[in-house]
Amino acid sequence: MHGxxxxxxxxxxxxxxxEFVEALTIVLAMGxxxxxxxxxxxxxxxxxxxxxxxAAAGYALSTWLPAALLQLVVGTxxxxxxxxxxxxxxxxSAGLKAMHDETEEFASQTAAARRVAxxxxxxxxxxxxxxxxxxxxxxxxxxxxxxxxxxxxxxxMGAAIVGSAVAGVLVLIAGIALHRPLAMIPENTLKxxxxxLLASFGTYWAVEGLGVFTGGRSLxxxxxxxxxxxxxxxxxxxxxxxxxxxPRLKPExxx
Amino acid sequence: xxxxKGFVRFWYDFIIGDDWKIAVAVVSALxxxxxxxxxGLGGTATAVLGGVLLVGFFxxxxxxxVRRS
Numbered sequence: 301m302h303g304x305x306x307x308x309x310x311x312x313x314x315x316x317x318x319e320f321v322e323a324l325t326i327v328l329a330m331g332x333x334x335x336x337x338x339x340x341x342x343x344x345x346x347x348x349x350x351x352x353x354x355a356a357a358g359y360a361l362s363t364w365l366p367a368a369l370l371q372l373v374v375g376t377x378x379x380x381x382x383x384x385x386x387x388x389x390x391x392x393s394a395g396l397k398a399m400h401d402e403t404e405e406f407a408s409q410t411a412a413a414r415r416v417a418x419x420x421x422x423x424x425x426x427x428x429x430x431x432x433x434x435x436x437x438x439x440x441x442x443x444x445x446x447x448x449x450x451x452x453x454x455x456x457m458g459a460a461i462v463g464s465a466v467a468g469v470l471v472l473i474a475g476i477a478l479h480r481p482l483a484m485i486p487e488n489t490l491k492x493x494x495x496x497l498l499a500s501f502g503t504y505w506a507v508e509g510l511g512v513f514t515g516g517r518s519l520x521x522x523x524x525x526x527x528x529x530x531x532x533x534x535x536x537x538x539x540x541x542x543x544x545x546x547p548r549l550k551p552e553x554x555x
Numbered sequence: 556x557x558x559x560k561g562f563v564r565f566w567y568d569f570i571i572g573d574d575w576k577i578a579v580a581v582v583s584a585l586x587x588x589x590x591x592x593x594x595g596l597g598g599t600a601t602a603v604l605g606g607v608l609l610v611g612f613f614x615x616x617x618x619x620x621v622r623r624s
Binding site for chain 2: 390396438441499506510522534542546549
């Protein structure tokens, strides 16, 4: 197997891993406080909805959009996702935002779930069903976008799916075995790395895709695919500079 | 109507997230690069300009965010 394939699998694995951990935390909180039947029913419904969404989005993206427009659309989406993650990672590293903590998230979800009165429909607890459905669907759509965009752009959908599926299986096994949130996962570090990857690939593809407005051919970066490594280095250097400079702008709130 | 509101809210949360300035920074940077491209800037120079502007607009967005918070 080529290095590029391993890189693709590692990228989709890491990005999906973080999303699966977040979805697992929500489902665990609902299962523990409101009952497993409704939480798992919400999860199953979300998985079915995701399968339909993936088939429709994948078909539409690969069939109807010209290559350059596809690069522009998926590049812009990846950039927005990636920079949101990078912004949070920078603020956390600079001490300007509290670290994301799955145990804390689990505690806040379970406390909220206990406050809501029980209401049932079709024999299922409505609150647990809806919260599990929304949590799994929202995190799942992010995974789907990452897999589709990385898979289509690298012309290797199989490797992208394998990377993501392995992450899903590992998180599921860990969740079943531990029965509690995966607090030992260095989620903030993972998100920092994934943010850098998404921002770099997003920059590469979005700018290439602008060629759709001038004859429909993608623009070329100097150095071709090697430019992605330069972009990763640039985003890393920029984020480290921000981590050091931002606390000086707001010394009174630095944690 | 509630379904429509929920649908719009879902996609807003999904794409824009909790800081709209990031989306504005990305779209603004790409718009400036597109204008430069349509004005006749070469493909390679446009790519480099795109990278520089995206980094620059992101930095401005984060600095504004921190100063205002």
